[in-house]
Amino acid sequence: NSLIVDLSTTRVLGLPLLVYVFALVVLIGWLVLNRTTFGRRTYAVGGNPEAARLAGIDVRKHTLMLYALSGLCCGIAAVLIMARTTTGSSTHGDLYELDAIAAVIIGGTLLSGGRGTIIGSILGLLIFTVITNLFILNGLNTADQLVAKGAIIVVAVLLQRRSLRSHT
Template sequence: MPSNATSRTAETAANGGAGKAVLRFLAANKSLVGLILLMAVVSLFSPNFLTVDNLLNILRQTSINAIIAMGMTFVILTAGIDLSVGSVLAFTGAVCASLVAADASLWVALPATLALGAALGAANGVVIAIGGVQPFIATLVGMTVLRGATLVYTDGRPITTMSDPFWAIGGEYVFGIPVPVLIAAFAFIVCWFVLSQMRFGRYVYAVGGNEQVTRLAGISVTRVKIAVYAVSGLMAALAGIILTARLESAQPTAGTAYELDAIAAVVLGGTSLMGGRGYIFGTLIGALIIGVLNNALNLMDVSSYYQMIAKGAVILLAVLVDSRGKTNR
């Protein structure tokens, strides 16, 4: 009898340990659980949702926001914010389109566009890190100035590109997978490697966790801040290239409000707006949540006005859940 009781006690403890492990996993992956539940609910209301074509369409539509959000993750991990990414996308897309329209080689046009995006982002970082301007104000100014610069550069008119190789970046498929999805996947791998495996990634988390301690440890907080904004600008430029290629033109109003979707993806993915806590995989899941939500509302013929309300409600719910989780800890 004692042996049986001991066995039952051990079994109960094992089950309890397994239960706690499951709860810990669910708590650590709230965004992933939310995405799975959202997809399950949508599939009940729309039989066309889980078709291969529709899922590939979601991935293609999500790829641009995911790329911008990955760059935004670097910034938010340092307790910053970048409101200029939509304008950077528009301006760099216009420059890229003009280069392609002038028959410049893609080996020149694409690196030049990416370098321009990184330079514009770094300029924000200089104003913030060296000028001492708050990130919200600095990037708000950058957003306004670059939007105006785009309108001046394009004279308020689209710049059309007529290049099949360039179009392939945004509209071609490889083994049945849209090229933008493959580019986003590659960008994710690079960002994950930088944040989780490289010294720079540890510096990013350190600056967001405690800037003063990081500075006392001999780490150049100024360089880290300039670098993360450069990364954000680079990723926005990459998204601008993809969008311009897909549309075969650069629209002067492109990227409007894209910064909001990018910030939303980062927050939905569990990255703290206070900095120092978050991970790039969560950002990818957050972008997918927004993409699935947009697609689901379109499939159900929900008005675009109500879509904005629904998106705002989901983001608010995610922030409240995250805040409550911090309080409980």
């Protein structure tokens, strides 16, 4: 318990330790996606699983490894949220998936797969966080925020589709 509280209260060079944990996870993720065979295979599987299979990638095994990696990242996020709130609750992550989807779409990741970057997702996260903070500062209730976030996702997806059609 004390270790988790220390994680949220410790500051290094004026920044919370949580920021450094986040930066470390982003750096490792960037390295894995951009500098390893695993990352190239991930883009291949995401872009066209059948072509990836024909290229010799075990798509089922790779997808399973991606789900395991996703679970690991969810576990890290859960510990960080628990450290930040100093409580554990099964509802702490409610509706975070909507924010995560919106952030990565705004950051340029295709819902259809095969294209996206961690840096783009981080920029999308920052933009979406600013939008969410503006909603809160302007007193929008939760239901209106969810509708607005959903609308942002729909508009971003439509813009992606339009952009993809113009490039083909």
